[in-house]
Amino acid sequence: VKPYADPYRAGVALGLVLLAAFALAGRGLGASGAFASAASAVAGPANSYFAGYLAGGGPAHDWLVFEIAGVLLGGLASAWFAGRFRSGIDRPEHVAPRTRLIAAALGGAVMGVGAVLARGCTSGQALSGGAMLSAGSWLFMAAAFAGGFAAAPLLRRLWQ
């Protein structure tokens, strides 16, 4: 098992990927938008929020859906070749697997609400909008860290 890369070097590499997206595709990275696109196939065009996601041809033609398919493949390949692919659950030993899974699903649902309201997540707003100096993206980033630090003391038993 190889150790993780230095965070600053990995960050610069991630920044170059983001720069490539800016230069070659004229847009940044994203993640929650792919979830919204996939959900639009379930919700149908009658819903005014999801209609916008279906207007471009639906998830099978959506840029972010393909990008996230790439993230899954890239994450798998990277973990596999570094010997880090392992079927399991990341949790402190004293936290039951079931508790960790419920927390992950609930936390995911809460993030889903926040990402819809904010029109993006850590990828589309914080990273991509942040690098393009969008005021709303920096506001989102500050609010997300504030929300995380505010919630953390209540969740201490899940992580420590």
Place this chain on the structure above:
Amino acid sequence: MSGLLLALAIGGAFGVALEQAGLGNARKLAGQFYLTDFTVLKVMLSAILTAMLGAFWLGWLGAIDFAAIHVPETFVWPQLVGGLIFGAGFALAGLCPGTACVSAASGRGDGLAAIGGIFAGVLGTGFAFAWIAPFYASGAQGVLTLPMLTGLPHGVIVLAVVLMALGVFAGVPRWERRA
């Protein structure tokens, strides 16, 4: 079609970068909120600096059309409240949408659970859209960048962000706690 293949390739590189940084591991991400692991902040800020400086210089040299790059519009209230909610969910899940995908792809069940939760949250909020639509549209500023907001030149803001990030990097060893 080539656009979608490009998306697949860019996403692949995105996934490799996140996984190499250790951001497929929820315990590392959660450690940010307890100041025991600063990987999230280090990776995010150095990525933002790299892409911001790259786009600024390539645009200045005329190698890319800077004005053609998409900038998300600003909606003050939903982005403030959405950000707070998102952050709380992030601390609970230990993963964000992109890193949940990397976690699941590297075999982790908690990543898969987070993916299911995000999908349900987005779907449910979308179904409730008729009720939240006025709030969703509140505080609309259109495309509003920090140079536009402050009236300062683009280069000055870029420099300020660089200095802010370097200040954070310098402070990290002092703020970091033992796990």
